[in-house]
Amino acid sequence: xxxxxxxxxxxxxxxxxxxxxxxxxxxxxxxxxxxxxxxxxxxxxxxxxxxxxxxxxxxxxxxxxxxxxxxxxxxxxxxxxxxxxxxxxxxxxxxxxxxxxxxxxxxxxxxxxxxxxxxxxxxxxxxxxxxxxxxxxxxxxxxxxxxxxxxxxxxxxxxxxxxxxxxxxxxxxxxxxxxxxxxxxxxxxxxxxxxxxxxxxxxxxxxxxxxxxxxxxxxxxxxxxxxxxxxxxxxxxxxxxxxxxxxxxxxxxxxxxxxxxxxxxxxxxxxxxxxxxxxxxxxxxxxxxxxxxxxxxxxxxxxxxxxxxxxxxxxxxxxxxxxxxxxxxxxxxxxxxxxxxxxxxxxxxxxxxxxxxxxxxxxxxxxxxxxxxxxxxxxxxxxxxxxxxxxxxxxxxxxxxxxxxxxxxxxxxxxxxxxxxxxxxxxxxxxxxxxxxxxxxxxxxxxxxxxxxxxxxxxxxxxxxxxxxxxxxxx
Ligand SMILES: Nc1ncnc2c1ncn2[C@@H]1O[C@H](COP(=O)(O)OP(=O)(O)OP(=O)(O)O)[C@@H](O)[C@H]1O
Numbered sequence: 001x002x003x004x005x006x007x008x009x010x011x012x013x014x015x016x017x018x019x020x021x022x023x024x025x026x027x028x029x030x031x032x033x034x035x036x037x038x039x040x041x042x043x044x045x046x047x048x049x050x051x052x053x054x055x056x057x058x059x060x061x062x063x064x065x066x067x068x069x070x071x072x073x074x075x076x077x078x079x080x081x082x083x084x085x086x087x088x089x090x091x092x093x094x095x096x097x098x099x100x101x102x103x104x105x106x107x108x109x110x111x112x113x114x115x116x117x118x119x120x121x122x123x124x125x126x127x128x129x130x131x132x133x134x135x136x137x138x139x140x141x142x143x144x145x146x147x148x149x150x151x152x153x154x155x156x157x158x159x160x161x162x163x164x165x166x167x168x169x170x171x172x173x174x175x176x177x178x179x180x181x182x183x184x185x186x187x188x189x190x191x192x193x194x195x196x197x198x199x200x201x202x203x204x205x206x207x208x209x210x211x212x213x214x215x216x217x218x219x220x221x222x223x224x225x226x227x228x229x230x231x232x233x234x235x236x237x238x239x240x241x242x243x244x245x246x247x248x249x250x251x252x253x254x255x256x257x258x259x260x261x262x263x264x265x266x267x268x269x270x271x272x273x274x275x276x277x278x279x280x281x282x283x284x285x286x287x288x289x290x291x292x293x294x295x296x297x298x299x300x301x302x303x304x305x306x307x308x309x310x311x312x313x314x315x316x317x318x319x320x321x322x323x324x325x326x327x328x329x330x331x332x333x334x335x336x337x338x339x340x341x342x343x344x345x346x347x348x349x350x351x352x353x354x355x356x357x358x359x360x361x362x363x364x365x366x367x368x369x370x371x372x373x374x375x376x377x378x379x380x381x382x383x384x385x386x387x388x389x390x391x392x393x394x395x396x397x398x399x400x401x402x403x404x405x406x407x408x409x410x411x412x413x414x415x416x417x418x419x420x421x422x423x424x425x426x427x428x429x430x431x432x433x434x435x436x437x438x439x440x441x442x443x444x445x446x447x448x449x450x451x452x453x454x455x456x457x458x459x460x461x462x463x464x465x466x467x468x469x470x471x472x473x474x475x
Pocket of ligand 1: 029030032034035051053112117160162172
């Protein structure tokens with residue numbers, strides 16, 4: 001099916017229809033596999049509003065049914081297991097039990113956080129939104145969180161980037177998502193052609209599905225970035241077929257990648273790397289290194305420049321300037337609940353999901369050999385107990401103020417960390433800022449220590465960091 005556009009298929013749900021504690025209001029839109037409605041809660045409790053995604057898993061022919069169930073299960077699995085600030089949250093899963101409505105009976109209903117709109121709609125109104133760099137930073141954060149938790153999105157495109165009422169974004173629509181087994185994963189054989197990397201457009205589908213890797217999302221990010229920054233596709237053409245021909249010429253080396261001339265040169269470099277014509281040529285640009293580059297584009301030139309050129313730590317003055325901006329773009333990873341019993345299986349209702357806390361883990365959790373492994377790849381984690389035990393605070397980006405910055409560490413007010421793990425990926429993947437330097441005061445003042453990539457170490461009692469920054473070296 002790759003190469004064909006998916007047609008929306010509407011699941012008709014009447015206004016006022018009741019399911020669980022929800023009353024359906026109006027249709028938000030339909031995708032290839034189901035429809036999304038706004039709903040309000042008819043009983044006490046939070047949230048008051050939600051988006052209900054109806055997947056018609058109870059109807060259709062047995063073959064369609066199997067396929068729809070597989071897609072629904074993928075989405076539920078991701079939403080249950082990966083809870084992170086830049087991914088849409090799922091509150092519960094319901095099944096319609098209504099034999100009197102044969103089209104609805106048996107449908108799976110995902111109760112999701114209600115988004116205000118999608119990036120697709122934003123681009124229709126404003127093809128080059130002024131907030132494009134900030135939007136792209138957050139999309140990149142979403143990819144870091146998803147890939148860090150071991151999943152490939154597989155269908156990143158404007159329709160699957162939701163914009164919340166507060167203007168922040170969340171990645172959504174995970175029915176093409178695939179869980180990594182080492183370096184690769186198997187996804188169903190669908191994708192949206194304009195956002196699909198060349199190696200997948202012409203690849204075979206095995207019994208387990210199509211082999212995908214995180215570089216597929218990196219390609220999609222490149223297309224998305226070009227679209228959001230310029231209002232046009234990187235491989236232009238009036239129809240999907242024409243764009244595909246342009247892609248073929250590009251991949252065969254018969255045609256250069258001609259990015260829009262108005263694209264700023266730094267973005268041009270990033271997009272070119274994302275749109276490298278093969279997986280091998282793209283593999284060194286993972287989501288995390290991309291995030292760093294995207295974040296740095298938003299720093300004032302005088303702050304970003306010296307940090308890039310000199311392979312030394314930031315000077316105190318410079319650091320203050322960097323922090324003011326970096327604090328606005330760094331983020332904290334949510335809990336990694338991959339080992340949680342409630343995270344398994346698609347048939348039990350999930351517990352309500354709250355905003356991921358700034359600190360995760362339990363105060364009494366004993367240190368164990370796997371304790372450090374809670375730290376999601378790509379992040380730096382500080383723990384309240386030695387050997388990765390106790391509570392954990394994790395960051396992918398810089399944090400200028402642990403207690404009052406963008407991503408605070410709630411336990412740090414009263415507790416000193418006793419161990420640290422720099423689980424950043426390291427220089428082998430082309431990343432530059434791989435060491436984590438931490439400071440006794442906010443805004444990176446009064447250096448306490450530095451952790452090289454891959455290092456797990458215990459900290460002396462009384463070491464009280466208040467800020468940290470990813471740096472080129474610990475020297
Ligand atoms: N949580 C949500 N809040 C608000 N709107 C949503 C939410 N989830 C999805 N939508 C909107 O509902 C519509 C249908 O979404 P859905 O995920 O089913 O399909 P799609 O992404 O448009 O298409 P496809 O699944 O074929 O890729 C889209 O317009 C999307 O923006």
